[in-house]
Amino acid sequence: MKSFYISTAISYANAAPHIGHAYEAIGADVMARFKRLDGYDVYFVTGTDEHGQKVEKSAQLAGKKPQQFVDEVAALFEGMCRSMNVSYDQFIRTTAESHKKSCQAIWKKMEEKGDIYLNKYAGWYSTRDEAFYTEADLTTLPNGKKISTETKTEVEWMEEESYFFRLSAYTDKLLALYEQQPDFVQPGFRKNEVVSFVKQGLRDLSVSRTTFDWGVPVPGALKHIMYVWVDALTNYITALGYPDTNAEKFKKYWPCDVHLIGKDIIRFHAIYWPAFLMSAGIPVQKRVFGHGFLLTEGEKMSKSLGNVISPENLIVKYGVDQSRYALMREATFGQDGDISYTLMTTRINAELANNLGNLVQRTLSMIAKNCDAKVPTPGILEDVDKALLQKAGQAMLVAVRAEFEKMQFSKAIEEFISVSHAANLYIDEQAPWTLKKTDPARMATVLYVLAEVIRNLGLIIQPFTPVAAQKILDQVAVAANERDFGFIGEAHALKAGMPLPAPSGVFPRIIEDTANSSGSAAAKTA
């Protein structure tokens, strides 16, 4: 069985999860579910990045021990994933003992390779910004003092003993990697950015700190704490059992098929991480996909603007499946996307409720009333019937699969929504309510074809709306073990005469409370 390993970035555990975390987790989940249904042995990892100075400080501010603090934050992230029905196989935390061992092991490998050396890290440091600046970022004032051009804060020259990673030695190897694996960084425009960055030439990377304690100690130099990115990136192999490269999971799933991350951390994943892996003698991952950010009405969400759309609010307003669908549908994955309650409500109503939900409802209720609540017995299929079945069968799977390969989830949705539209058109043209009086046998054929289309649609939507999909499949009496994509298409068509349960609505229309359109409209129950 082909394997497929997908990871999200591990979320930095200094604050509670927000919609961006949910977006990434759902994107990875949709992909993971698709691959499982499409016959892959999938391993899906998400988790939290719990070390570093910021966590240490946030814990202090909260009056808590760092470990207690991250325990609580990690629980929030895990809870968010569960509430969004994210089917991860492992939730990894960087404070786990196994992870420290893994980090120290990869460090030693890089050291053995000769890529780690001790030196001084020196630069212009702003205490207020907690950041180093390069000469180019600074403005010299008339009095000779230097300030950050952007933040206007004063900087001072700092020197700190630090271990360095010989990143400069990997410039050519990385460029060769991007050349040999054209899809290594996606979307393509991100790859261009990465390549042009690397082409400038890479400087060695400071990979340890001595100014705080909350992290993984450098082996043999305990006052040094590993730079958080060495720590964080290594989670992807810790999760598979590293440093035991003979571990069953490691052998089965590494190299990772896709690291799904936000566009802001592409450099770490597309440059540092493969360099670390090459240094440590570990095969590099196959792909890095940087998704965009969610905006609302063209603006960043922020508490001060009061325009924050939270995962919890989405679930309350729309339900889990609909929220997942709206997020995956509204934005082109890879680019920034604009979401708002207005846009999402419109989308959910137009596509899930009116188009797909109503197709299921109108078909199944006709079958319940006119076909003895059983899968109708079809007569000879006409060309229109065959055409629709074909469109809803293998052809749909092939088209959707092609979009998943590119992680173009919104396009994948368009593919099956167009099938649903075709089915609605077919009903209107065939008018089974008229055939009921003129040609009941033909009516049975039409309703059979529709039920079969609904079966295929129920199968294909599972990655996006897993719960609703199960309800639909239950309503057309599809056995629990016949719900993977191998069952899409005519070879596994519904058997006439199977008794069907009473139909009930799956995707209710969202009724906006006009008095408070941005807040708490309720979904009418079906």
Place this chain on the structure above:
RNA sequence: GGCGGGGUAGCUCAGUGGUAGAGCAGAGGAAUCAUAAUCCUUGUGUCGCCGGUUCAAAUCCGGCCCUCGCUACCA
């Protein structure tokens, strides 16, 4: 400043040489099985601006304007 994207119907976008397209929103109609859902019809838009190449340009070339991203050690 350098490099790279974009600028097409009210909105989101597709369209890389040959009479401008889709979805949503709006308007009209049909139908009535269904979640006031469905289906059909309906788009005269200076295709950012100026100039050039061509029989022919949204599509190629040059210039300009606007906008977005990247331009290393917080993550």
